[in-house]
Amino acid sequence: MAKTVTYDFNVGWVTAQPDGFSRPTIGINGQWPIPPITAAVGDKVIVNVHNDLGNQTTSLHFHGLYQNGTTHMDGPVGASQCSIPIGASFVYEFQIDQPGTYWYHSHDSGQYPDGLRGPLIISDPDSPYKDQYDEEIVLTLSDWYHDQMPGLLSWFISYANPTGAEPVPDSALMNETQDLKMNVEPGKTYMFRIINIGAFAAQYLWFEGHTMRVVEVDGIYTEEADANMIYLTAAQRYSVLVTTYNETSANFAIVGSMDLDLFDVVPENLNPNVTGWLVYDEAAPLPTPAFTESFEPFDDFTLIPYDREPIFDTVDYSFNLDVKMGNLGDGANYAWFNNHTYVPPKVPTLYSALTSGNMATDAAIYGEHTIPFILEKNNVVEIVLNNMDAGKHPFHLHGHAFQTVVRSAEEAGVYVNNETFPEFPMRRDTVMARPNGNIVLRFRADNPGIWLFHCHIEWHVASGLVATMIEAPLELQQQLSLAQSPYASPNASALAIPTSHVQACTQQGIPIAGNAAGNTEDLSNLNGENIPPAPLPAGFEAKGIVALVFSAVAAFAGMAVIGWYGALEEVQGCWDKVGL
DSSP: OOOEEEEEEEEEEEEEOTTSOOEEEEEETTBSSOOOEEEETTOEEEEEEEEOOSSOOBOOEEETOOOTTOGGGSOOBTTTBOOBOTTOEEEEEEEOOOOEEEEEEOOSTTOGGGSOEEEEEEEOTTOTTTTSOSEEEEEEEEEEOSSOHHHHHHHHSSTTOTTOOOOOOSEEEETTBSSEEEEOOTTOEEEEEEEEOOSSOOEEEEETTOOEEEEEETTEEEEEEEESOEEEOTTOEEEEEEEOOSSOSOOEEEEEEEOGGGOSSOOTTOOOEEEEEEESOTTSOOOOOOOOSOOOOOOGGGOOBTTOOOOOOSOSEEEEEEEEEEEOTTSOEEEEETTBOOOOOSSOHHHHHHTSGGGGGOGGGGOGGGOEEEEOTTOEEEEEEEEOSSSOEEEEETTOOEEEEEEOOTTOOSOOSOOOOOSSOOEESEEEEOTTOEEEEEEEOOSOEEEEEEESSHHHHHTTOEEEEEESHHHHHHHEEOTTOTTSOOOTTSEEOOHHHHHHHHTTTOOOSSSTTOOSSOTTOOTTOOOOOOOOOTTOOHHHHHHHHHHHHHTTTTOTTSOHHHHHHHHHHHHHHTTO
């Protein structure tokens, strides 16, 4: 029977040392790891959040939940809400209509790698696999940093890092710890719900001596498929069935290994692996994992959804997203879709859609720097993504799962419409584009709302690899009402934006009406909108930035009395001389 599940979360600082290094960490109700959210299909979930951090705003995103009819509960700051101010409270409330393995995390200012991330599990009494396992076990994989995100982000997006090298994690974690032990019984089948809640690192995962049977990815049931090793990008999830031996006196290692291809430089002291164990016998030794010569993970592109939804063979709206990285005039490295880097608008995009009347269908009012696309209701939408970068990128779509109809090999170049499509494409909400390769995704625009599409490497969200889907905005105005604004169309039958959401904006002086610039009188006037740094000066190439930075720093390398930050001051002085 459906029920209401309520969580009261006080978000604040705690101290944690999951890998032995003690550091401030964002916890909930004085604890970390933070508690899982659990519910069943048909339940209503209410999450009451109080921001007790004292020095940061926050938000929560419920990753993978479609939020049908409740786009205002999705959580990304700047898209569907304002951040939750320090000392303020905020209510999330939504209906659960999908089963599966999900997670929740902050979607504000690159915050979640500091600890605000945890499992979200939706049980299903009608699961096609409910009679094939004895017990469920949640297993998270993650990367961990010893430094806090504000400082890391300040360095990452700066003239001191012109190549855009992402900070490398200090360690890998399993269930937010190391040396994890999981007691199992002989002759039983366990369903492991595996979630990569990391900020950056994808991980290979395998159970020594045991075969996994994949039955779900990202909330989508699949036809059963055997796998000896799986690969999870940041934000991806798998459910796998593992059957234990009938008789054994041995224990077996569970190994997670970070994908070192993602790191520009691998520190000498980095241990990329994290090990846990299936413990059959507590008196038996815990074995050291066997050496692995090569990684050969299961290819998730071959998965077939359990419902065998056929490919959307007729596309109503197709557009390209070309991924590039490069420098702007402040010397920092940014990420671009179609030569634009995302900048949050002055007015949350949802509130612009609700207060712009018939002009809500005009992409221009949302500002070019939100990289907006207007989707008509029930159209089949195709995203052709060309990864013109040498790195791997896991792309996530809010509000939907998509059919993955093409995923090219590495170095395949741009998509040229020469692929044979699968009859029943794999569906999920996060998929990896290979280096200098391409992916083609299709979904039906049947969920009016504001939905971000972005790389789920948190460094790349911060550097602008984000686009905005404005889906069926006129229908959205019939679903939601922003009664607190005189510019919103009155609709007594619509669901009202809660007062706590509006107060989150007004307490910070953020407007709740108008276009991306906050203009309510002339929606076509975007003067004053938030913009990215200017382009590089003419004739000044990105490689010159690297030379400038390192020549300035090298000038002080032999002077012990001058620290790194002093050197950076000299770099800024050089920067000023060239007009940057």
